[in-house]
Amino acid sequence: MAASESYPDDLLYHPEHDWARIDGDEAVLGITWYAQDSLGELVHFEPPSVGATVTKDESYGEVESVKAVSDLICPLSGEVLEVNEKVVDAPETVNEDPYGDGWLIRIRMTNAAERDQLLALDGYRTVLDEA
Amino acid sequence: MQPLRRTPLFDQHVALGARMVPFAGWEMPVQYEGVIPEHKTVRRDAGVFDVSHMGEIEVEGPTARDLLQSTLSNDVDRLEPGDAQYTLLTNEDGGIVDDLIVYRLDAHRYLIVANASNTDAVHAWLKERELRGSDVRDVSDQYALLAVQGPRALARLDLEPAKAFTWSMAELDGVEVMVNRTGYTGEEGVELMCMADDAPELWSAVLARGVVPCGLGARDTLRLEVCYPLHGNDIGPQWDAISSGLGWACALDTEFTGAERLRAVKAAGPEQKLVPFAMTEKAIPRQGMPVEGGGEVTSGTMSPMLEVGIGMAYVPAGAAAPGTELVVDVRGKPRRAEVKKKPLYSKEHR
Numbered sequence: 382m383a384a385s386e387s388y389p390d391d392l393l394y395h396p397e398h399d400w401a402r403i404d405g406d407e408a409v410l411g412i413t414w415y416a417q418d419s420l421g422e423l424v425h426f427e428p429p430s431v432g433a434t435v436t437k438d439e440s441y442g443e444v445e446s447v448k449a450v451s452d453l454i455c456p457l458s459g460e461v462l463e464v465n466e467k468v469v470d471a472p473e474t475v476n477e478d479p480y481g482d483g484w485l486i487r488i489r490m491t492n493a494a495e496r497d498q499l500l501a502l503d504g505y506r507t508v509l510d511e512a
Numbered sequence: 513m514q515p516l517r518r519t520p521l522f523d524q525h526v527a528l529g530a531r532m533v534p535f536a537g538w539e540m541p542v543q544y545e546g547v548i549p550e551h552k553t554v555r556r557d558a559g560v561f562d563v564s565h566m567g568e569i570e571v572e573g574p575t576a577r578d579l580l581q582s583t584l585s586n587d588v589d590r591l592e593p594g595d596a597q598y599t600l601l602t603n604e605d606g607g608i609v610d611d612l613i614v615y616r617l618d619a620h621r622y623l624i625v626a627n628a629s630n631t632d633a634v635h636a637w638l639k640e641r642e643l644r645g646s647d648v649r650d651v652s653d654q655y656a657l658l659a660v661q662g663p664r665a666l667a668r669l670d671l672e673p674a675k676a677f678t679w680s681m682a683e684l685d686g687v688e689v690m691v692n693r694t695g696y697t698g699e700e701g702v703e704l705m706c707m708a709d710d711a712p713e714l715w716s717a718v719l720a721r722g723v724v725p726c727g728l729g730a731r732d733t734l735r736l737e738v739c740y741p742l743h744g745n746d747i748g749p750q751w752d753a754i755s756s757g758l759g760w761a762c763a764l765d766t767e768f769t770g771a772e773r774l775r776a777v778k779a780a781g782p783e784q785k786l787v788p789f790a791m792t793e794k795a796i797p798r799q800g801m802p803v804e805g806g807g808e809v810t811s812g813t814m815s816p817m818l819e820v821g822i823g824m825a826y827v828p829a830g831a832a833a834p835g836t837e838l839v840v841d842v843r844g845k846p847r848r849a850e851v852k853k854k855p856l857y858s859k860e861h862r
Contacts, residue, residue, distance in 0.1 A: 421729075422546055445796050
């Protein structure tokens, strides 16, 4: 079952429809409801390797639907601590629960100041209105 | 850029919540509920596709047969009125200008169904070669075409089974239709042609019978699972029909444009071949990806039924045998695949 549209107010957003949930010097990353809805049912998640370095505004992996491939744009720079293997095995988890079980990777942030460049919910809603 | 064209069912698609996309100059539904559920419905029950964007060209007159026999690859003399045939419009090099279905309507009248993006080219090609006593007309705007496909398609429409590649006239819930025993999904089913004005009524009647609306997304994954080539992806003017694996649709004992070249390719053996393959590693092949050792993916997707990446690719003839390992360059990452026999999916997988 696809999730219904929602955007939690405790997340930070990147205009490329990615979200980050920050906890201390770690962050969990995923894609927004809008991103998964635009793609349709996900059938493949190409994750980065654990230990890899990811860079803000650059691709850290890919998700694919039957029809399309989409780069995952990293909202924050850091080192990959964990990949959500549940999504590797069952990519549709992202459609079902984009902010919960459908998280994609967990990182250790290397530039805490970058969080100030991300959007709060209000800012992201403006992006969505223009999409 | 020309504005996108709309089929007579545009309003119906929008009302159903379809995601509309540009396709071959038309604004078409790519999906309603989702590609995967629609795909599975066609494999297990019945789905309907609006394919009214496809072109219809009528060729009529005492020399209609001569015109078609000299331009199309298959043997049009095998057709009686009531028959249909898969055939190719080939260029001098044996390359494929379009793949077509020809219906013989009566002794001197044929209907050609062409791909949307090639209809103008096919019409122009035949018009230029029109013979005294043959008349070529683009009648695309007059008709709508609905493909009803799936193991329960006939039952849901109360139609009796009939031989593939035949057609007959019928009335379906008050709408006069040409019932064509053809399709592009590998399932049983029909393609219903009606007057454009009748399309909304026919569409409603088909849906009322429990047939599920399906978009072009599912149409593409369905055809790829059964290895039907898509013109513009897997076949085209740059590849000869033999290399494209369509020698079976070429009557090389007849004379048509490109026949000589195709006989030569067949005699020498093609240097490359279009083959179906399935990934043996987790990855989805896509059109344009290189194949190691020479070759290129022409279509690729995740198979909703097989749940692996599948595709078609041109590979050197030496690498074309089923069981051969291929390595596909998936955006810089080498991923293994295996050449398969056609079709990739068959009913045993259901």
